[in-house]
Amino acid sequence: MIEVFKEAVNQFSSPVAIFTTGILLLALFVALPALMTSPLVAGAIGLLTVAFFIFGYFDPHFGEMVARPDNIPIVGLIFIFGFFTWYAMRKAVLNDALIAAGKPPKEKEESEEKVMVFPYLIYIEFVVALLYAAGLVFWSLLIKAPLEDPANPALSPNPSKAPWYFLGLQEMLVYFDPWLAGVLFPTIIIVGLCAIPYIDNDPKTSGYYCFRQRRWGITAFLGGFWLLWILLILMGTFLRGPNWNFFGPFEEWNLHKVVPLVNVNLSEYFYLKWLGIGLPKNWFLRELPGFTGLAAYFWVIPTLLEKTVFKKLQERMGTARYHILILLALLMLALPIKMYLRWAFNLKYLVAIPEFFFNI
Amino acid sequence: MITWLGFAWTVFAAATVAALSTTLRFMFPNVLFEPKTSFKIGSPDTYELGKVDTRWEDKYGVWIIRSPEGIYALSTVCTHLGCKPSWMDSEQKFKCPCHGSGFYKSGINFEGPAPRPLERFSISLADDGQILVDKSKKFQYEKGEWSNPLSLLAV
Numbered sequence: 001m002i003e004v005f006k007e008a009v010n011q012f013s014s015p016v017a018i019f020t021t022g023i024l025l026l027a028l029f030v031a032l033p034a035l036m037t038s039p040l041v042a043g044a045i046g047l048l049t050v051a052f053f054i055f056g057y058f059d060p061h062f063g064e065m066v067a068r069p070d071n072i073p074i075v076g077l078i079f080i081f082g083f084f085t086w087y088a089m090r091k092a093v094l095n096d097a098l099i100a101a102g103k104p105p106k107e108k109e110e111s112e113e114k115v116m117v118f119p120y121l122i123y124i125e126f127v128v129a130l131l132y133a134a135g136l137v138f139w140s141l142l143i144k145a146p147l148e149d150p151a152n153p154a155l156s157p158n159p160s161k162a163p164w165y166f167l168g169l170q171e172m173l174v175y176f177d178p179w180l181a182g183v184l185f186p187t188i189i190i191v192g193l194c195a196i197p198y199i200d201n202d203p204k205t206s207g208y209y210c211f212r213q214r215r216w217g218i219t220a221f222l223g224g225f226w227l228l229w230i231l232l233i234l235m236g237t238f239l240r241g242p243n244w245n246f247f248g249p250f251e252e253w254n255l256h257k258v259v260p261l262v263n264v265n266l267s268e269y270f271y272l273k274w275l276g277i278g279l280p281k282n283w284f285l286r287e288l289p290g291f292t293g294l295a296a297y298f299w300v301i302p303t304l305l306e307k308t309v310f311k312k313l314q315e316r317m318g319t320a321r322y323h324i325l326i327l328l329a330l331l332m333l334a335l336p337i338k339m340y341l342r343w344a345f346n347l348k349y350l351v352a353i354p355e356f357f358f359n360i
Numbered sequence: 361m362i363t364w365l366g367f368a369w370t371v372f373a374a375a376t377v378a379a380l381s382t383t384l385r386f387m388f389p390n391v392l393f394e395p396k397t398s399f400k401i402g403s404p405d406t407y408e409l410g411k412v413d414t415r416w417e418d419k420y421g422v423w424i425i426r427s428p429e430g431i432y433a434l435s436t437v438c439t440h441l442g443c444k445p446s447w448m449d450s451e452q453k454f455k456c457p458c459h460g461s462g463f464y465k466s467g468i469n470f471e472g473p474a475p476r477p478l479e480r481f482s483i484s485l486a487d488d489g490q491i492l493v494d495k496s497k498k499f500q501y502e503k504g505e506w507s508n509p510l511s512l513l514a515v
């Protein structure tokens with residue numbers, strides 16, 4: 001019985017199945033926030049997760065993964081982030097109900113007084129920082145730091161995993177050229193996060209939790225944070241094994257597991273498979289389909305949206321801010337799109353110019 | 361007249377400069393590890409036909425492969441992000457532990473994210489009959505450089 005369950009979980013565990021499940025869960029969460037954050041449903045989800053980890057702990061392979069000193073923060077992260085996501089959404093849902101009934105949000109009832117950041121907020125943060133520092137000291141006393149041998153360029157451990165907070169980036173490297181996944185995307189993530197207060201400078205809803213008035217912003221945040229960061233870290237931690245192959249949570253890490261990953265560039269699909277002529281010699285001609293696709297994605301889509309559905313938005317935000325917003329949104333969406341293209345069509349690169357080390 | 365504030369700033373500036381200069385010192389390491397770029401690796405007969413020879417992977421960072429056409433030296437640096445793949449004899453491929461790129465025995469990339477084949481190094485016969493590999497000259501397939509006679513030692 002237990003074996004059957006484990007086997008079923010292993011069978012289900014593929015990057016595409018897990019990522020799709022994540023998207024569906026998120027969609028459910030933002031479509032029915034009141035139901036999903038109700039103590040009953042949220043509690044059930046929390047308990048099921050705990051039960052899964054307790055059950056998994058007794059599996060020799062999964063148990064070792066969970067108890068590893070490197071991985072303890074990740075197990076903690078699931079529950080901490082899960083709790084705080086629930087906490088904020090719960091408050092937002094309750095406020096939404098109040099607002100819908102024509103009443104002011106709860107925070108307004110609690111206190112109307114304005115307080116200064118300094119010293120009130122800083123003081124709280126300082127105390128929390130002290131507690132965290134003390135906690136870290138105890139942690140480091142209890143658990144030995146998982147240090148490995150000195151670095152050796154001639155030896156890459158198998159699997160070679162980045163520190164846990166970078167595993168999302170490492171997962172991205174599977175789908176993108178190092179220049180994009182390692183340099184461009186991290187930069188854009190940081191710049192994009194910094195840009196949020198300038199893109200959305202609407203003061204309404206500040207000072208209290210709410211969801212309905214901020215539906216798109218919160219959904220985009222949850223998607224970016226939970227799917228494109230946390231979920232990738234979880235997959236990288238628990239499900240990536242030797243040779244960066246994908247393993248089920250209860251599957252032994254077999255060094256010789258063979259997963260065919262033969263990938264094909266868009267140019268090869270276009271010229272060899274669809275047109276049936278050889279690849280053009282000239283790199284520009286060869287990569288023209290990819291360039292066209294990218295131009296359509298980054299140029300035609302925003303222009304079309306600007307003329308149609310986002311007309312109001314564009315007027316309200318102004319051209320510059322609108323275009324920055326759309327560009328950031330498209331870049332963010334490009335990540336899952338490329339991942340799905342890889343899973344569905346083994347697509348390697350849309351534009352591949354090894355001559356210049358330029359691949360997209 | 362020395363004011364307290366001026367004094368404090370001077371001390372602060374001096375401490376900053378001192379800290380920065382020690383940081384700068386780290387840019388000039390005491391020992392530089394630079395293995396020789398050209399080396400001899402024994403006579404061609406010691407390499408078996410059809411085998412990937414991993415003897416020199418740790419010391420020099422090359423795999424020596426003897427194919428029917430000749431002997432070539434492959435770089436052990438993955439063209440994706442520079443990890444060191446391992447040769448898997450049962451699967452007859454090089455497999456990178458970092459993001460899963462795979463390469464055929466020839467060095468051609470066929471799976472995973474690696475954008476181009478492994479590089480080959482210049483290989484020739486020295487006067488004493490040993491194979492001489494020169495890592496300072498490399499040949500990239502995508503630039504059509506594998507047709508260069510120095511990239512393959514015919515035996």
Ligand code: FES
Nearest residue numbers: 438440441456459
């Ligand atoms: S470094 Fe080899 S696959 Fe990324």
